[in-house]
Amino acid sequence: MQFSEIIGQEETKQMLLRAVQTNHLAHALLFDGPEGSANLALALAMAQYVNCEDKQPQDACGRCASCIKIQKLVHPDLHMVFPVANLAKGKNSEAYLTDWRKFLIDQPYRTLPNWLETMGADNKQGNISAEEARNILQKLSLKAYEGAYKIMLIWLPELMNITSANALLKVLEEPPAQTLFLLVTNQPDKLLITILSRTQRVAVRAFTDEEVATYLRQQLNLDETTARRLAYLADGNLAEALQLSRNDTASTDQHTWFAEWMRTCYRQDLISLIKQADQFDGFSKEKQKGLLEYSIRLYRDLFLWQQGAAELLRLPDNEMAFVKNFSKILTINHIERIVHDLNEATYHLERNARAKMIMLDMSLTFSRLIRV
Template sequence: MQFKDIIGQEKTKALLLKEAKKGRISHAQMFIGDKGIGKLPLAMAFAQYLLCESPGANDSCGTCNACVKVKQLVHPDVHYVFPVVKSAQTKVSVSDDRRQQWNAFVKQNTYFNLQMWQEFLEEMGKNAQIGVDESRSILKKLSLKSYSGKYKIMIIWLPEKMNTSAANKLLKILEEPPENTLFFLVCDAIETILPTIISRTQIIKVPNLKIEEVKSYLIKEKNLPENQAQSIASLTQGNLVEGVLMSQGDVANNQYFESFVKLMRSAYAIDAIALMNVAEELGGIGRENQKNFLRYSLHMFRESLIYNYLGEEKVNVKDEEKAFLNKFAKFINNQNITDLITAFDEAIYHIDRNANAKLLFSDLVIKLTKLIKKGV
């Protein structure tokens, strides 16, 4: 992975290059930010740059023996740790037990999330974590000498999936690592990580991608029409992974639209039975789809405001969505937009933290009836 292969993130790239050139590389760095914005590719590209035999001013050479090995995920000084579903039946307890599948998956997917990784392994719904056996494996690997004579690099993807025992076992080595040992922790939810881990790392804040960057990628790499790419990029708010998933077909988007229409009509009519039916449906579609539906709803609320104040020619929606907004948009205005955004944002937050989805959506639809009427 080279920096040039990563979409956007020019400031973060410049920061990492500056560290390397000055020789002031923190032994433990935590890449934080939203999902789907390229934190893992940045860590991988940085590792390749540091091990490159002929690094340039702005990137690794990409052709030396070290670069080739890092790109192929076989460099002996670059180690990967990631959540696994522990199973006596499959004899999986640490990342190395899934390393063959990891290599195949990462080579095919530069940008991905935990859901995609678990779908690849056919382990959706199972508890993937980083356990204490993994910590023992990390300590063992880092006790060995560097193969290249440069750095030993440990890339930990989703350290928030580390259980307490595993985290506590790594505290000492994070604070006093062996010479020329680097930890790159790639995190989606820093608030769930032990403070003692966070305090031992340098925080690298990775910003969301720009909507134009996501749009450009979808047009060039996924061959989407400009208006569809713009609509998806606006909806995903800089999350490239979600943008790619949505670009793979209109089925999910159509389902979100149908659910949104059903929910809004039921809320306006204060149809309690219909509302509870929608809440029941949404409670059973899985966490990632639930969050995507909520994001889609936020997108439609924002487009409603644009429709109201700037006119229909300024909205980024498909024809059937525009037809619905023609009647619906007037109910979204300055009387209720702030409360709607807060309610749906909070729902996403709680789903991310394993809230009971059926209870959450039941509560949300009740709030929605009041908020829609507020805009009448």
């Protein structure tokens, strides 16, 4: 990955280039950006640039042996750690490197659900285990083979358990010589404060609509109208825009399920609510979380509509219809309570509470609120 392959982000690219060229490169960089941003792409471009054998003022050369190996993610001094699920294949990144390379080389604007689906673990939650932490320490004890730097790229370090996070902290406090840590996060608030204090933050903004549309036109040959419409709906999330461009039905399916759930709550149809709770219980963990996140987003849009901020909404027709219809039924207090309960449900779901009971409890509460 070269900087030139990344749409926009010129201010961040220049900051990274200056750090290398002026010998002010910190030993640990934290690429902090929202899901679907260029944080992982920028980290990969940085990994290629620092070990490039013929650095150019604005980019890696893309031709030397080091560049070619990093582009294929096979450079012996590039070590990568990422969340995995507890499957028979293994519990650490090494067991999934072949899948990971293929996943990432295809395109670097990826999400955790994308990766878990690729692993065949979309009904599980990914994490970075204590065993992974031991592997990190072992890898960093070795000298660099070919490059100027040993590079440790960690994708989503917020998914480290406490043991692995403490192990990372220890090595960040006493980093081996000529080692560069590239941490790529979507949720820095979930990292240990002590880890944050030992890294230099690289703030990566979301893409603009124009940048997303440009990428879709250039990479997928979409027409101007389609590219702009998808960019508008994705709201700066390039991973989401790519998902939409593949005519994926996930968003439509989510709305269909959500709309039926809300209609059933409104009818106060207990038998149907129990059936829906059973159906929800049978979904994968990531699909359950995705439905709750979708519900939260739509209720927040409903809140904005009721506050007279319709110009901030980016909604397809089916979602706008829901917002307009339910704005006649729900008060601000109702919406705040519903969003609170949805967030609580997400919290308990992540801690392995029974999905059926979570959904049924919410449904009964929402039935009372909607019909008050």
